[in-house]
Amino acid sequence: MAKGQIYIVVERCKACGFCVEFCPTKVLALSSAFNSKGYHPPHVIHPEKCSGCNLCGMYCPDFAIYGNKIAGSTTGGKTIAVGGSHES
Numbered sequence: 001m002a003k004g005q006i007y008i009v010v011e012r013c014k015a016c017g018f019c020v021e022f023c024p025t026k027v028l029a030l031s032s033a034f035n036s037k038g039y040h041p042p043h044v045i046h047p048e049k050c051s052g053c054n055l056c057g058m059y060c061p062d063f064a065i066y067g068n069k070i071a072g073s074t075t076g077g078k079t080i081a082v083g084g085s086h087e088s
């Protein structure tokens with residue numbers, strides 16, 4: 001059950017992959033979509049596994065992602081993507 005919520009600021013991402021690599025529960029993957037700079041931002045493949053630890057946010061050099069713990073959540077994780085991703 002997800003305890004975390006992930007925020008992705010798509011337009012800041014440079015697709016370094018640190019967030020994908022360092023997430024302890026492998027919540028993220030790089031998307032096949034592009035942002036306006038031509039990079040593939042991460043997207044969430046296993047929202048239910050997110051603990052809200054914010055390791056992704058600590059490793060991101062561009063402040064493009066962060067995780068929050070959801071207090072008392074029983075309903076699963078929610079992802080908020082900010083910016084103009086054209087993911088389909």
Ligand code: SF4
Nearest residue numbers: 023050053054056067
């Ligand atoms: S907050 Fe933690 S568990 Fe959630 S995506 Fe980021 S690194 Fe992974």
Ligand code: SF4
Nearest residue numbers: 013014016017019060
């Ligand atoms: S760590 Fe930041 S810049 Fe790198 S892929 Fe993840 S969101 Fe994008």
